[in-house]
Amino acid sequence: xxxxxxxxxxxxxxxxxxxxxxxxxxxxxxxxxxxxxxxxxxxxxxxxxxxxxxxxxxxxxxxxxxxxxxxxxxxxxxxxxxxxxxxxxxxxxxxxxxxxxxxxxxxxxxxxxxxxxxxxxxxxxxxxxxxxxxxxxxxxxxxxxxxxxxxxxxxxxxxxxxxxxxxxxxxxxxxxxxxxxxxxxxxxxxxxxxxxxxxxxxxxxxxxxxxxxxxxxxxxxxxxxxxxxxxxxxxxxxxxxxxxxxxxxxxxxxxxxxxxxxxxxxxxxxxxxxxxxxxxxxxxxxxxxxxxxxxxxxxxxxxxxxxxxxxxxxxxxxxxxxxxxxxxxxxxxxxxxxxxxxxxxxxxxx
Numbered sequence: 001x002x003x004x005x006x007x008x009x010x011x012x013x014x015x016x017x018x019x020x021x022x023x024x025x026x027x028x029x030x031x032x033x034x035x036x037x038x039x040x041x042x043x044x045x046x047x048x049x050x051x052x053x054x055x056x057x058x059x060x061x062x063x064x065x066x067x068x069x070x071x072x073x074x075x076x077x078x079x080x081x082x083x084x085x086x087x088x089x090x091x092x093x094x095x096x097x098x099x100x101x102x103x104x105x106x107x108x109x110x111x112x113x114x115x116x117x118x119x120x121x122x123x124x125x126x127x128x129x130x131x132x133x134x135x136x137x138x139x140x141x142x143x144x145x146x147x148x149x150x151x152x153x154x155x156x157x158x159x160x161x162x163x164x165x166x167x168x169x170x171x172x173x174x175x176x177x178x179x180x181x182x183x184x185x186x187x188x189x190x191x192x193x194x195x196x197x198x199x200x201x202x203x204x205x206x207x208x209x210x211x212x213x214x215x216x217x218x219x220x221x222x223x224x225x226x227x228x229x230x231x232x233x234x235x236x237x238x239x240x241x242x243x244x245x246x247x248x249x250x251x252x253x254x255x256x257x258x259x260x261x262x263x264x265x266x267x268x269x270x271x272x273x274x275x276x277x278x279x280x281x282x283x284x285x286x287x288x289x290x291x292x293x294x295x296x297x298x299x300x301x302x303x304x305x306x307x308x309x310x311x312x313x314x315x316x317x318x319x320x321x322x323x324x325x326x327x328x329x330x331x332x333x334x335x336x337x338x339x340x341x342x343x344x345x346x347x348x349x350x
Contacts, residue, residue, distance in 0.1 A: 044127075145172065
């Protein structure tokens, strides 16, 4: 059992790390975080991706929850909680400016009517046109809603007005048909050949299912709300997402037989799979087929950033994929997922 002094010292150590790595990069106006400070041949990573922002702020939120356990927190709890709130409201603000697209998407289901997946970090404006990027990424909107629900349940006040409640309800409708909505997925390019064709992705369906389950019946105003601020989800949409997900796994999509992105739905943060055997089968496929010395491959025959990739074009010819076999980049990020999975399952060896 740690003493209060030991706990405070450890939390202070984590606070300094989080402040140096994350909070110093948070935009003071929008509250958004750049994905990176780099501008490379692969793109301008100084923009704020919805998915990256949510994942990045989880460490700040987690530390804020830890600081609640001690009395003398030096104002850390307040600072950290409001940094989280500022980022989540920054994302909400960016998406609110595209509320017309959410309404349109409910009728058209067109990828061109999808919410943008990234925004300008300093202004929260859009950075590329509707047809210049694979914006329709159901998993990105879903993880925002999933964490919005969990943060609200933890006591954070992120939603302020009924207009914002109504918009969040519209976002629920937006992801509600994920079970039959082809999107560009977590890697933003859809089909493995990168020719801009959206497909049904298990990682998107799973994240949407988790978000729908988490936010169903939640009062976004917390203990001070009323029936008007409660979010509603159609039970059939959760059931259909579950059925579709279980029929897809262990595949990610029609073009990807397995994908490391599935770690995010079979374990933290979505925990979307109830079937233990299916979960283990998917996990084992990822480890055996994708894990390497330095990380996990995103998926088999992934040419992204390999030495043989033609940097002058985004798409591949079907016959080209064979040349990327056994040359795929390994991404250390996925070791983080495996580490967290081991913690949650009590597997110290993992």
